[in-house]
Amino acid sequence: MTIKLPIGLSNRHIHLSQEDLNILFGENYQLTKAKALSQPGQYACDERVDIVGPKGTLKGVRVLGPVRKKTQVEISISDSFKLGVEPVVRNSGDIEGSPGAKIIGPKGELELKEGVIVAARHVHLHTSDGEKFGIKDGDIVNIKTEGVRAVIFKNVLARVGDTHALEVHVDIEEGNAAGVKNGDLVELIKEEVI
Template sequence: MEKTFIVETSARHIHVTREALDVLYGKDYKLTPKKNLSQPGQFACEEKVTVIGPKGELKMSILGPERPYNQVEVSKSDARTLGLDPAIRESGDLAGTPGCKVVGPKGEIEMKEGVIVALRHVHFPPKDAEEFGVKDKEIIKVACGGEGRTLIFDDVLARVSETAGLAMHIDTDESNAAYGASIGYIVR
């Protein structure tokens, strides 16, 4: 039997800086955790913002805690709704990406860059990375799905970190293509 890990759908969301949160929600505003995520210390928030592109807008949840940079993560379908053409990138690799307007209840910010389609990836704690035989930044293949709908994702980034929780993250377009898969395993 193959070693498996959970596959999670990462829906559209935004990460914000302390400074952006001050503008969007008011000075010294504290985010309200709604649900803990698989990555230790990270959580979905009650707070939402409106992200506006050249052709449309979408409501998005803020993920906490605050980050050192503002980043909007969308699927390609979401990007079309917004009228943007973001690159597929690893989180934090924002140079040269499109920007957008972000509107909260107290104010708005104009992001010059920071909209990406997140590169599909698997978070591995070091012990799990060793068991799976993967190294940080390695590109792997992952099979997931079931019921006659197995799909193999190529170009999956292995992210090894002491703070990781073992989980694969794909966007909503990828999740739909994989028939809402919830378990994955590495294909060699």
């Protein structure tokens, strides 16, 4: 059975804790929803911040909501060179020992000790999709693209749960290198590809 999934390209963004949101935007600040994202309950916000590293600044980085327990900056490898931080590829939420950066908002700034990562590629599947395709949360799969720049993305983490919507997530650089755009269909391959 061929399994086709939509792909989404992720650009640089930041997830903020409520505590850090208050420092950057003011006490008891609430995020302003600009548009819904593909994953249920997730949204892009009107709010933006600047991320400052030892070598440079990323201006106007979009905040994604809702607030999280810990602040996390997701960038590309090229962004890491501009900032001057080590490009650490991690699963979302796995920020221990990752680089930090200064975050500047309209009302304040903070020094993030850790939390700047290059997000690892992953695929979201609703529980029913996981059952249908025989994939469990935490499985590692491969994703095959089509076209003149076709690639096979290996080491793709499966995230299976009731709050997930079917979509593969890669960063913008990976997507551009493979010649794919948001919504293109890609093939999920369960067995190891040599």
